[in-house]
Amino acid sequence: MNDEFVTPDRRPTAVGSAVALAFVLAGVAALTDDATELVPVAIEAACLLCVGGGRVLQGRGRSRTGRAAVFVGSLAQFLAVGAAASMPERLDEQVVLVVGLFGVALCLLGLYPLRRSQSRQFVNAGVGACLVSILVAGVLREASVLRLTVASAATLVGWNVGQQAVTLGRRVGRAAGTKRVEAVRTLANASVGAILVASVAVGNAVAPIQVPTLALTLFLATVIALLTSLLSLS
Structure with a gap:
Protein backbone atom coordinates (compact mmCIF):
# COMPACT_ATOMS: atom_id res chain seq x y z
CA MET A 1 0.00 0.00 0.00
CA ASN A 2 1.68 3.18 -1.22
CA ASP A 3 0.29 6.42 0.09
CA GLU A 4 1.79 9.53 -1.41
CA PHE A 5 2.53 12.32 1.00
CA VAL A 6 1.64 15.68 -0.49
CA THR A 7 3.52 18.62 1.00
CA PRO A 8 1.05 21.38 1.96
CA ASP A 9 1.32 24.71 0.18
CA VAL A 39 -5.69 56.75 -12.25
CA PRO A 40 -2.42 55.15 -11.02
CA VAL A 41 -4.33 53.67 -8.07
CA ALA A 42 -6.90 52.19 -10.46
CA ILE A 43 -4.11 50.70 -12.59
CA GLU A 44 -2.58 49.17 -9.46
CA ALA A 45 -5.97 47.71 -8.50
CA ALA A 46 -6.21 46.09 -11.94
CA CYS A 47 -2.70 44.67 -11.46
CA LEU A 48 -3.66 43.13 -8.13
CA LEU A 49 -6.81 41.59 -9.61
CA CYS A 50 -4.80 40.17 -12.50
CA VAL A 51 -2.17 38.60 -10.24
CA GLY A 52 -4.75 37.30 -7.76
CA GLY A 53 -6.88 35.86 -10.55
CA GLY A 54 -3.82 34.23 -12.06
CA ARG A 55 -2.99 32.55 -8.77
CA VAL A 56 -6.56 31.24 -8.53
CA LEU A 57 -6.34 29.82 -12.05
CA GLN A 58 -3.03 28.16 -11.21
CA GLY A 59 -4.61 26.57 -8.14
CA ARG A 60 -7.40 25.16 -10.32
CA GLY A 61 -5.02 23.48 -12.72
CA ARG A 62 -4.98 26.13 -15.45
CA SER A 63 -1.28 26.75 -15.05
CA ARG A 64 -0.53 28.32 -18.43
CA THR A 65 -3.35 30.86 -18.27
CA GLY A 66 -2.61 31.56 -14.62
CA ARG A 67 1.08 32.18 -15.23
CA ALA A 68 0.24 34.52 -18.10
CA ALA A 69 -2.14 36.53 -15.90
CA VAL A 70 0.45 36.74 -13.10
CA PHE A 71 3.11 37.87 -15.59
CA VAL A 72 0.89 40.56 -17.10
CA GLY A 73 -0.22 41.82 -13.69
CA SER A 74 3.34 41.91 -12.39
CA LEU A 75 4.63 43.71 -15.47
CA ALA A 76 1.81 46.25 -15.27
CA GLN A 77 3.14 47.30 -11.85
CA PHE A 78 5.70 49.37 -13.74
CA LEU A 79 2.85 51.07 -15.61
CA ALA A 80 1.15 52.00 -12.34
CA VAL A 81 4.34 53.44 -10.83
CA GLY A 82 5.13 55.23 -14.10
CA ALA A 83 1.68 56.80 -14.13
CA ALA A 84 2.16 57.88 -10.52
CA ALA A 85 5.46 59.52 -11.44
CA SER A 86 4.10 61.40 -14.45
CA MET A 87 0.39 62.15 -14.16
CA PRO A 88 0.16 64.32 -11.00
CA GLU A 89 1.29 67.89 -11.65
CA ARG A 90 3.14 68.55 -8.40
CA LEU A 91 6.30 66.80 -7.23
CA ASP A 92 4.94 66.16 -3.73
CA GLU A 93 1.90 64.42 -5.22
CA GLN A 94 4.18 62.26 -7.36
CA VAL A 95 6.36 61.30 -4.39
CA VAL A 96 3.37 60.28 -2.26
CA LEU A 97 1.90 58.08 -4.99
CA VAL A 98 5.17 56.53 -6.18
CA VAL A 99 6.28 55.58 -2.66
CA GLY A 100 2.80 54.34 -1.73
CA LEU A 101 2.35 52.20 -4.84
CA PHE A 102 5.88 50.87 -4.49
CA GLY A 103 4.85 49.77 -1.00
CA VAL A 104 1.79 47.99 -2.38
CA ALA A 105 4.01 46.22 -4.93
CA LEU A 106 6.29 45.01 -2.12
CA CYS A 107 3.27 43.70 -0.21
CA LEU A 108 2.19 41.88 -3.37
CA LEU A 109 5.62 40.20 -3.57
CA GLY A 110 5.23 39.12 0.04
CA LEU A 111 1.68 37.79 -0.18
CA TYR A 112 2.07 36.12 -3.58
CA PRO A 113 5.73 35.20 -3.13
CA LEU A 114 8.27 33.58 -5.38
CA ARG A 115 10.04 32.41 -2.22
CA ARG A 116 7.92 31.70 0.84
CA SER A 117 10.72 32.48 3.30
CA GLN A 118 10.67 36.14 2.30
CA SER A 119 6.92 36.75 2.69
CA ARG A 120 6.94 38.50 6.04
CA GLN A 121 9.91 40.71 5.19
CA PHE A 122 8.30 41.94 1.98
CA VAL A 123 5.00 42.69 3.74
CA ASN A 124 6.79 44.64 6.47
CA ALA A 125 8.86 46.58 3.94
CA GLY A 126 5.79 47.36 1.83
CA VAL A 145 -5.48 64.92 10.04
CA LEU A 146 -8.65 62.92 9.30
CA ARG A 147 -7.39 61.82 5.90
CA LEU A 148 -4.03 60.82 7.34
CA THR A 149 -5.76 58.85 10.08
CA VAL A 150 -7.92 57.01 7.53
CA ALA A 151 -4.84 56.16 5.45
CA SER A 152 -2.89 55.01 8.51
CA ALA A 153 -5.78 52.87 9.77
CA ALA A 154 -6.33 51.17 6.40
CA THR A 155 -2.62 50.51 5.95
CA LEU A 156 -2.12 49.03 9.40
CA VAL A 157 -5.26 46.88 9.18
CA GLY A 158 -3.88 45.57 5.88
CA TRP A 159 -0.53 44.90 7.55
CA ASN A 160 -2.15 42.94 10.39
CA VAL A 161 -4.34 40.90 8.06
CA GLY A 162 -1.35 40.22 5.81
CA GLN A 163 0.77 39.04 8.71
CA GLN A 164 -2.03 36.70 9.74
CA ALA A 165 -2.23 35.34 6.19
CA VAL A 166 1.50 34.59 6.29
CA THR A 167 1.25 32.94 9.72
CA LEU A 168 -1.77 30.78 8.86
CA GLY A 169 -0.19 29.72 5.58
CA ARG A 170 2.94 28.55 7.36
CA ARG A 171 1.08 26.76 10.15
CA VAL A 172 -1.83 25.03 8.44
CA GLY A 173 -1.25 25.55 4.72
CA ARG A 174 -2.81 27.73 2.05
CA ALA A 175 -5.55 25.20 1.25
CA ALA A 176 -6.82 24.84 4.84
CA GLY A 177 -10.25 26.15 5.78
CA THR A 178 -9.23 29.43 7.42
CA LYS A 179 -11.88 31.75 5.98
CA ARG A 180 -13.92 32.01 9.19
CA VAL A 181 -10.88 32.72 11.36
CA GLU A 182 -9.64 35.33 8.91
CA ALA A 183 -13.06 36.96 8.64
CA VAL A 184 -13.35 37.33 12.42
CA ARG A 185 -9.83 38.75 12.73
CA THR A 186 -10.36 41.15 9.83
CA LEU A 187 -13.65 42.38 11.28
CA ALA A 188 -12.01 42.96 14.66
CA ASN A 189 -9.11 44.85 13.07
CA ALA A 190 -11.38 46.95 10.89
CA SER A 191 -13.54 47.80 13.91
CA ILE A 209 -7.52 70.21 14.16
CA GLN A 210 -4.76 72.49 12.88
CA VAL A 211 -1.26 71.41 13.82
CA PRO A 212 2.26 72.43 12.70
CA THR A 213 4.50 70.01 10.82
CA LEU A 214 6.43 68.70 13.83
CA ALA A 215 3.29 68.18 15.88
CA LEU A 216 1.62 66.45 12.92
CA THR A 217 4.55 64.08 12.56
CA LEU A 218 4.40 63.23 16.25
CA PHE A 219 0.62 62.79 16.01
CA LEU A 220 0.97 60.34 13.13
CA ALA A 221 3.68 58.42 14.95
CA THR A 222 1.37 58.17 17.96
CA VAL A 223 -1.55 57.00 15.81
CA ILE A 224 0.60 54.37 14.14
CA ALA A 225 1.98 53.11 17.45
CA LEU A 226 -1.49 53.02 19.03
CA LEU A 227 -3.05 51.19 16.11
CA THR A 228 -0.21 48.69 15.98
CA SER A 229 -0.65 47.94 19.68
CA LEU A 230 -4.44 47.63 19.45
CA LEU A 231 -4.36 45.46 16.35
CA SER A 232 -1.85 43.11 17.93
CA LEU A 233 -4.34 42.55 20.75
CA SER A 234 -7.43 42.10 18.56
Whole structure:
Protein backbone atom coordinates (compact mmCIF):
# COMPACT_ATOMS: atom_id res chain seq x y z
CA MET A 1 0.00 0.00 0.00
CA ASN A 2 1.68 3.18 -1.22
CA ASP A 3 0.29 6.42 0.09
CA GLU A 4 1.79 9.53 -1.41
CA PHE A 5 2.53 12.32 1.00
CA VAL A 6 1.64 15.68 -0.49
CA THR A 7 3.52 18.62 1.00
CA PRO A 8 1.05 21.38 1.96
CA ASP A 9 1.32 24.71 0.18
CA ARG A 10 2.77 26.96 2.90
CA ARG A 11 2.33 30.26 1.08
CA PRO A 12 0.12 33.00 2.63
CA THR A 13 -3.60 32.22 2.55
CA ALA A 14 -5.46 33.45 -0.52
CA VAL A 15 -8.35 35.26 1.17
CA GLY A 16 -6.19 37.01 3.75
CA SER A 17 -3.72 38.10 1.07
CA ALA A 18 -6.45 39.61 -1.10
CA VAL A 19 -8.06 41.45 1.83
CA ALA A 20 -4.70 42.75 3.05
CA LEU A 21 -3.79 44.14 -0.36
CA ALA A 22 -7.20 45.79 -0.66
CA PHE A 23 -6.74 47.61 2.66
CA VAL A 24 -3.18 48.71 1.86
CA LEU A 25 -4.23 50.05 -1.54
CA ALA A 26 -7.19 51.81 0.08
CA GLY A 27 -4.70 53.56 2.35
CA VAL A 28 -2.89 54.93 -0.70
CA ALA A 29 -6.18 55.93 -2.34
CA ALA A 30 -7.14 57.90 0.78
CA LEU A 31 -4.23 60.25 0.10
CA THR A 32 -5.40 61.24 -3.39
CA ASP A 33 -7.07 64.57 -4.14
CA ASP A 34 -8.49 64.25 -7.65
CA ALA A 35 -9.24 61.89 -10.53
CA THR A 36 -5.77 62.32 -12.02
CA GLU A 37 -4.18 60.85 -8.91
CA LEU A 38 -6.73 58.04 -8.82
CA VAL A 39 -5.69 56.75 -12.25
CA PRO A 40 -2.42 55.15 -11.02
CA VAL A 41 -4.33 53.67 -8.07
CA ALA A 42 -6.90 52.19 -10.46
CA ILE A 43 -4.11 50.70 -12.59
CA GLU A 44 -2.58 49.17 -9.46
CA ALA A 45 -5.97 47.71 -8.50
CA ALA A 46 -6.21 46.09 -11.94
CA CYS A 47 -2.70 44.67 -11.46
CA LEU A 48 -3.66 43.13 -8.13
CA LEU A 49 -6.81 41.59 -9.61
CA CYS A 50 -4.80 40.17 -12.50
CA VAL A 51 -2.17 38.60 -10.24
CA GLY A 52 -4.75 37.30 -7.76
CA GLY A 53 -6.88 35.86 -10.55
CA GLY A 54 -3.82 34.23 -12.06
CA ARG A 55 -2.99 32.55 -8.77
CA VAL A 56 -6.56 31.24 -8.53
CA LEU A 57 -6.34 29.82 -12.05
CA GLN A 58 -3.03 28.16 -11.21
CA GLY A 59 -4.61 26.57 -8.14
CA ARG A 60 -7.40 25.16 -10.32
CA GLY A 61 -5.02 23.48 -12.72
CA ARG A 62 -4.98 26.13 -15.45
CA SER A 63 -1.28 26.75 -15.05
CA ARG A 64 -0.53 28.32 -18.43
CA THR A 65 -3.35 30.86 -18.27
CA GLY A 66 -2.61 31.56 -14.62
CA ARG A 67 1.08 32.18 -15.23
CA ALA A 68 0.24 34.52 -18.10
CA ALA A 69 -2.14 36.53 -15.90
CA VAL A 70 0.45 36.74 -13.10
CA PHE A 71 3.11 37.87 -15.59
CA VAL A 72 0.89 40.56 -17.10
CA GLY A 73 -0.22 41.82 -13.69
CA SER A 74 3.34 41.91 -12.39
CA LEU A 75 4.63 43.71 -15.47
CA ALA A 76 1.81 46.25 -15.27
CA GLN A 77 3.14 47.30 -11.85
CA PHE A 78 5.70 49.37 -13.74
CA LEU A 79 2.85 51.07 -15.61
CA ALA A 80 1.15 52.00 -12.34
CA VAL A 81 4.34 53.44 -10.83
CA GLY A 82 5.13 55.23 -14.10
CA ALA A 83 1.68 56.80 -14.13
CA ALA A 84 2.16 57.88 -10.52
CA ALA A 85 5.46 59.52 -11.44
CA SER A 86 4.10 61.40 -14.45
CA MET A 87 0.39 62.15 -14.16
CA PRO A 88 0.16 64.32 -11.00
CA GLU A 89 1.29 67.89 -11.65
CA ARG A 90 3.14 68.55 -8.40
CA LEU A 91 6.30 66.80 -7.23
CA ASP A 92 4.94 66.16 -3.73
CA GLU A 93 1.90 64.42 -5.22
CA GLN A 94 4.18 62.26 -7.36
CA VAL A 95 6.36 61.30 -4.39
CA VAL A 96 3.37 60.28 -2.26
CA LEU A 97 1.90 58.08 -4.99
CA VAL A 98 5.17 56.53 -6.18
CA VAL A 99 6.28 55.58 -2.66
CA GLY A 100 2.80 54.34 -1.73
CA LEU A 101 2.35 52.20 -4.84
CA PHE A 102 5.88 50.87 -4.49
CA GLY A 103 4.85 49.77 -1.00
CA VAL A 104 1.79 47.99 -2.38
CA ALA A 105 4.01 46.22 -4.93
CA LEU A 106 6.29 45.01 -2.12
CA CYS A 107 3.27 43.70 -0.21
CA LEU A 108 2.19 41.88 -3.37
CA LEU A 109 5.62 40.20 -3.57
CA GLY A 110 5.23 39.12 0.04
CA LEU A 111 1.68 37.79 -0.18
CA TYR A 112 2.07 36.12 -3.58
CA PRO A 113 5.73 35.20 -3.13
CA LEU A 114 8.27 33.58 -5.38
CA ARG A 115 10.04 32.41 -2.22
CA ARG A 116 7.92 31.70 0.84
CA SER A 117 10.72 32.48 3.30
CA GLN A 118 10.67 36.14 2.30
CA SER A 119 6.92 36.75 2.69
CA ARG A 120 6.94 38.50 6.04
CA GLN A 121 9.91 40.71 5.19
CA PHE A 122 8.30 41.94 1.98
CA VAL A 123 5.00 42.69 3.74
CA ASN A 124 6.79 44.64 6.47
CA ALA A 125 8.86 46.58 3.94
CA GLY A 126 5.79 47.36 1.83
CA VAL A 127 3.75 48.63 4.75
CA GLY A 128 6.77 50.66 5.87
CA ALA A 129 6.91 52.35 2.47
CA CYS A 130 3.18 53.11 2.64
CA LEU A 131 3.60 54.68 6.08
CA VAL A 132 6.44 56.82 4.70
CA SER A 133 4.10 58.03 1.94
CA ILE A 134 1.54 58.96 4.60
CA LEU A 135 4.14 60.97 6.52
CA VAL A 136 5.20 62.70 3.30
CA ALA A 137 1.57 63.55 2.57
CA GLY A 138 1.24 65.10 6.01
CA VAL A 139 4.49 67.05 5.92
CA LEU A 140 4.70 68.19 2.28
CA ARG A 141 1.08 68.24 1.18
CA GLU A 142 -0.44 69.28 4.49
CA ALA A 143 -3.16 66.66 4.18
CA SER A 144 -5.89 66.82 6.80
CA VAL A 145 -5.48 64.92 10.04
CA LEU A 146 -8.65 62.92 9.30
CA ARG A 147 -7.39 61.82 5.90
CA LEU A 148 -4.03 60.82 7.34
CA THR A 149 -5.76 58.85 10.08
CA VAL A 150 -7.92 57.01 7.53
CA ALA A 151 -4.84 56.16 5.45
CA SER A 152 -2.89 55.01 8.51
CA ALA A 153 -5.78 52.87 9.77
CA ALA A 154 -6.33 51.17 6.40
CA THR A 155 -2.62 50.51 5.95
CA LEU A 156 -2.12 49.03 9.40
CA VAL A 157 -5.26 46.88 9.18
CA GLY A 158 -3.88 45.57 5.88
CA TRP A 159 -0.53 44.90 7.55
CA ASN A 160 -2.15 42.94 10.39
CA VAL A 161 -4.34 40.90 8.06
CA GLY A 162 -1.35 40.22 5.81
CA GLN A 163 0.77 39.04 8.71
CA GLN A 164 -2.03 36.70 9.74
CA ALA A 165 -2.23 35.34 6.19
CA VAL A 166 1.50 34.59 6.29
CA THR A 167 1.25 32.94 9.72
CA LEU A 168 -1.77 30.78 8.86
CA GLY A 169 -0.19 29.72 5.58
CA ARG A 170 2.94 28.55 7.36
CA ARG A 171 1.08 26.76 10.15
CA VAL A 172 -1.83 25.03 8.44
CA GLY A 173 -1.25 25.55 4.72
CA ARG A 174 -2.81 27.73 2.05
CA ALA A 175 -5.55 25.20 1.25
CA ALA A 176 -6.82 24.84 4.84
CA GLY A 177 -10.25 26.15 5.78
CA THR A 178 -9.23 29.43 7.42
CA LYS A 179 -11.88 31.75 5.98
CA ARG A 180 -13.92 32.01 9.19
CA VAL A 181 -10.88 32.72 11.36
CA GLU A 182 -9.64 35.33 8.91
CA ALA A 183 -13.06 36.96 8.64
CA VAL A 184 -13.35 37.33 12.42
CA ARG A 185 -9.83 38.75 12.73
CA THR A 186 -10.36 41.15 9.83
CA LEU A 187 -13.65 42.38 11.28
CA ALA A 188 -12.01 42.96 14.66
CA ASN A 189 -9.11 44.85 13.07
CA ALA A 190 -11.38 46.95 10.89
CA SER A 191 -13.54 47.80 13.91
CA VAL A 192 -10.51 49.08 15.83
CA GLY A 193 -9.50 51.24 12.88
CA ALA A 194 -13.05 52.51 12.36
CA ILE A 195 -13.40 53.51 16.02
CA LEU A 196 -10.17 55.51 15.89
CA VAL A 197 -11.17 57.21 12.63
CA ALA A 198 -14.61 58.02 14.02
CA SER A 199 -13.05 59.50 17.16
CA VAL A 200 -10.78 61.76 15.11
CA ALA A 201 -13.69 62.74 12.84
CA VAL A 202 -15.87 63.72 15.81
CA GLY A 203 -13.04 65.64 17.42
CA ASN A 204 -12.29 67.43 14.16
CA ALA A 205 -15.96 68.35 13.71
CA VAL A 206 -16.18 69.82 17.21
CA ALA A 207 -12.88 71.68 16.97
CA PRO A 208 -11.04 71.53 13.62
CA ILE A 209 -7.52 70.21 14.16
CA GLN A 210 -4.76 72.49 12.88
CA VAL A 211 -1.26 71.41 13.82
CA PRO A 212 2.26 72.43 12.70
CA THR A 213 4.50 70.01 10.82
CA LEU A 214 6.43 68.70 13.83
CA ALA A 215 3.29 68.18 15.88
CA LEU A 216 1.62 66.45 12.92
CA THR A 217 4.55 64.08 12.56
CA LEU A 218 4.40 63.23 16.25
CA PHE A 219 0.62 62.79 16.01
CA LEU A 220 0.97 60.34 13.13
CA ALA A 221 3.68 58.42 14.95
CA THR A 222 1.37 58.17 17.96
CA VAL A 223 -1.55 57.00 15.81
CA ILE A 224 0.60 54.37 14.14
CA ALA A 225 1.98 53.11 17.45
CA LEU A 226 -1.49 53.02 19.03
CA LEU A 227 -3.05 51.19 16.11
CA THR A 228 -0.21 48.69 15.98
CA SER A 229 -0.65 47.94 19.68
CA LEU A 230 -4.44 47.63 19.45
CA LEU A 231 -4.36 45.46 16.35
CA SER A 232 -1.85 43.11 17.93
CA LEU A 233 -4.34 42.55 20.75
CA SER A 234 -7.43 42.10 18.56
